[in-house]
Amino acid sequence: MLISLQSDLAELITSGSDNRLICKHNGLNGYGCSALPRDVIALGSCTCSSPTHHGITAAERTLETLRNADAESAEAFHDESERLCQSIRDRFAKLLQIPESIDIALTPSGTDVELLALALTRLRTRRLHAQQPVAQSKRGIVNIVVGPSEVGSGTPIASAGQHYDTLLPSGQQASCNEPVCQSLCDDVDIQTVDVRDAHGQMLPESMIDSMVIEIVGKAIDQEQHVLLHIVAQNKTGMHAPTLDCVTRITRDFPDDVTVVVDAAQGRISRQGLREALKRNYLVFITGSKFYGGPPFAGCLMVPPALQPRPEESLDEKCWPAGLADYLTAAEVPPHWRTIRERLGQWINVGAMLRWSAALEEIQAYYDVSDHARLKIMRCFEAAVPETFSQGDGIELMPVFAPIEDPHQERLLESKTTVFGFRVRIDGKLLDRATLRKWHQRINLPIETTDSPDRSALEACYHLGQPVPFADGSSALRIALGGAMIVRIATDESIGNDLTARLDWLKTQLLRLRTKLQYLIAEANAIEAAN
Incomplete structure (x- = not known):
């Protein structure tokens, strides 16, 4: 155990790893994620995500179990830790349908x-x-x-x-x-x-x-x-x-x-x-x-x-x-x-808390019917190219075609759930350092009083961090993750039925494009002034 079990959950759940998990003064780590749930449109699962409320609830249950064992004795805490790790392995294997002959570390x-x-x-x-x-x-x-x-x-x-x-x-x-x-x-x-x-x-x-x-x-x-x-x-x-x-x-x-x-x-x-x-x-x-x-x-x-x-x-x-x-x-x-x-x-302790939350997310994902999951993925992979091919200055990266037949070569390939895009200002592709700054701005509200797109600009969109290429350019990424699929499948606050919630997803992508084009227009204006 690295820190006291009486520490806050946010501190404990980021322990037992490395500096990537450390949150800064704004409450976000270097990837733009929080240790606790956050009001954000989560499209950055190709990097990582802020936890959901039901994930954190699972972590809280695990922490309570560990605290009770620690209060009993050091031996009880050690035994409970062993039991929890084995329970995590067993539940993971069951959810992913892993044969018993496979060892999991x-x-x-x-x-x-x-x-x-x-x-x-x-x-x-x-x-x-x-x-x-x-x-x-x-x-x-x-x-x-x-x-x-x-x-x-x-x-x-x-x-x-x-x-x-x-x-x-x-x-x-x-x-x-x-x-x-x-x-x-x-x-x-x-x-x-x-x-x-x-x-x-x-x-x-x-x-x-x-x-x-x-x-x-x-x-x-x-x-x-x-x-x-x-x-x-x-x-x-x-x-x-x-x-x-x-x-x-x-x-x-x-x-x-x-x-x-x-x-x-x-x-x-x-x-x-x-x-x-x-x-x-x-x-x-x-x-x-x-x-x-x-x-x-x-x-x-x-x-x-x-x-x-x-x-x-x-x-x-x-x-x-x-x-x-x-x-x-x-x-x-x-x-x-x-x-x-x-x-x-x-x-x-940190790893056990993170895995406890992750298992809750995996369970929620597989609780969604195959039909609904497929419908949401298909909507996403059609809506992203349709939405972002119409944005001046936004260049979608090519992707592999979706695999329909599970017997084709790429047995491990899922549907297309990650799209990269580059940004061009005054004819030049933006580099990684610039896109890192854009990544941060997209992930936080842009406050403005006179824009008709105020609601889109003030919304927070968490994207995948920029990936660098050999020519000096870089690409941000829009990714559909399991937690977003669960939200679209189940959250009636964003729509009464699945069709309405798919429309909500398309609206979020349009609003993201609006926010990106605001930043592009701002950058072009600065470039013209210089």
């Missing part, structure tokens, strides 16, 4: 999962080659990260086995880019595969696949083990490489390649999730992006072939001691006995 955020996946991969390589000569049994790992600029900002750093923030979940301090464990870092070579060209346009799938195959081939020729990332719906909705490409690689090199599916966005089908696990892929997901739980809450799903063995003895060369600052014993399955001994013995 909780993490403070999606970025932290990278460290755990890397450590398990190294454990696998040592196990596979334990009977070989020493030089071969200590094979290095080539970690292939696809679309590095379009996954979590800390992902490429954590994938190298390095600290990505100065504040660790344990509360300890660190230096960014320093090794979590020197021996682990020495074993890892990061290779990245870009998914866009210099102008921000998506590369053909065949080209991305070819680059991945080339890196895999070179690594195996050099007797390295490969940890290959599949990105299942990244920040801008892309899925790469293709599952056909990955299937061929794992068929040809079953003992030389470990696959991890980066499904952190949560924009996947439960069927696709099960299919990936059946293929013996590691899969990580969060409860804090699409599903709308408070930032952040991650987990790693581990199929039987990649699970640690109870009899394995671990030392620093097999398991990085530095992970004890990121993960606690209670967050991993009880039968990971030797690993639990090397993880933190502190209790991550």
Whole structure:
């Protein structure tokens, strides 16, 4: 436990992670989210979201349970923490329909999962080659990260086995880019595969696949083990490489390649999730992006072939001691006995609170009928292009076509729920620094007394933070999340029936366009004056 259980919920629910969760003087963190519910049109779930009222109510129940146990004794608090973590794993597995054979490890955020996946991969390589000569049994790992600029900002750093923030979940301090464990870092070579060209346009799938195959081939020729990332719906909705490409690689090199599916966005089908696990892929997901739980809450799903063995003895060369600052014993399955001994013995109250809220959001999402969810998603993916293609200065980024047939290649791809757009002022595309300022202004009221669009300008719209591209431009993102789907499906205060509530959604998108065009007109006027 890092802070007193008697602290405010807002302080506790942001504990046990890193500086990204710390709220500033305006009550918002660096992503523009609050630790508590906020009156905002939530269209930024591709980054994170402020919690809903029913999510926070669930977190409050968990906090009360922990406080009662702590009042009883330290032992009771420890036991209750273990029970709660197991309950979170069990409920998550039930909601996502995960087979009992799959191990689930909780993490403070999606970025932290990278460290755990890397450590398990190294454990696998040592196990596979334990009977070989020493030089071969200590094979290095080539970690292939696809679309590095379009996954979590800390992902490429954590994938190298390095600290990505100065504040660790344990509360300890660190230096960014320093090794979590020197021996682990020495074993890892990061290779990245870009998914866009210099102008921000998506590369053909065949080209991305070819680059991945080339890196895999070179690594195996050099007797390295490969940890290959599949990105299942990244920040801008892309899925790469293709599952056909990955299937061929794992068929040809079953003992030389470990696959991890980066499904952190949560924009996947439960069927696709099960299919990936059946293929013996590691899969990580969060409860804090699409599903709308408070930032952040991650987990790693581990199929039987990649699970640690109870009899394995671990030392620093097999398991990085530095992970004890990121993960606690209670967050991993009880039968990971030797690993639990090397993880933190502190209790991550913040992570339990965030996951309690996230599970409530996941439950609410799947309580909505399939028919209603599909209707809302289809409305969104039609309304966004229709609304924003008519805005001068707003340029929608191209997206993958929606997958209708679940048997097509991208089994993990959901409907189109993320749209990126760039902004052009006086013929020039805005850069990331400028769009960060716009992101903040869109997320707060613009006070004006003489505009006929006053109500739209004063409304708060939380969008996904800008994603940078190689040409110096950047794109903000409009994302439909689970919490918004639940609101449209159930909230009679915004419409008497689903049709009326879908009209409400279209109205919100029009009002967002109005606010954007106000900022564009303002910027053009300043540019003209200069």
